[in-house]
Amino acid sequence: MSRNLQGVIPAIITPVAEDGEPDLDLLRKQTEYLSSSGAHGFFVGGTTAEGAFLSTEQKREIFKLVKDVSNGRQFLCLAALQPSTAQVVKEMHTLGDLEPDYFVAVTPYYGEKDQPTILEHYKTLAVESPVPLILYNIPGRTQSPMTVETVLELSRVNNIAGIKDSSGDFVFFTRGFLGDYPESFKWIMGEDMLDAPALLLGGECIVTGLSNVRVEHYINMYKAAQEGDAEKVKDCQRLINRYRELFTVCPPVKLNAAVKAGAAYYGRATRKMIMPVMNLNDEEYAEVERILAALDK
16 A cells, blocks of 8 residues: 555544543544545544544544554554644654654644744754654644745655645645645645645645545545546536535534534434534534435435
């Protein structure tokens, strides 16, 4: 199995049990579903996983289970969503014995957020990370966006493997993707609505949270892109866009809850979020059921 950054990488959810702890039985079920359906990699502990609310030890427990179920079938990315350089370094060192294929880190999200600070942050992490590092651009969460120029400079830093761009800014992605950087550096699309455009542009890798609900459509889209079937790629994106109707059932702050509720509909999660205030209410969940029942017809 290739450890290169390519293919469909589900940003796996964290099922939560009644006691508020990760539900490892359901996590095993969800991981096996994604793995056996053809996922190429896993993105563990990210935004969709509510990674910012997981303790380091919970991340360890979750990653070990995903690694066990995957059993070498997928490459594994482990996110360290900490606010400062020192905290990310500490978490990477603490979890390094798990031997992920990649660590992932966001831009600093507390304190200074200018481009020199972001450059220094990632250059330090690249030195300290025991495995290749993936940059994570998600300004909607961190309020510290990266510029294309910053990314291209970091692309030439040893031990930096690529960037997951969840900005939703296709101009940013296109400028970067068509820019000057080493062939080994990968631009990874992290916004579900832009997967087809990224693949048709020549992108090789997508990280997707919505695939927790139905990953098959993403696998089909990626295969179509590899085969040069642009019309099928667009058809798959149209279908995926229909699953994004799940995001209309609740306020934007609850979008991850809608994804988890979608997986719960198929028996692979509970509706519970780590922060209970983020749970969907019964009316919202009924809308999730209605949407998925219609799509399954």
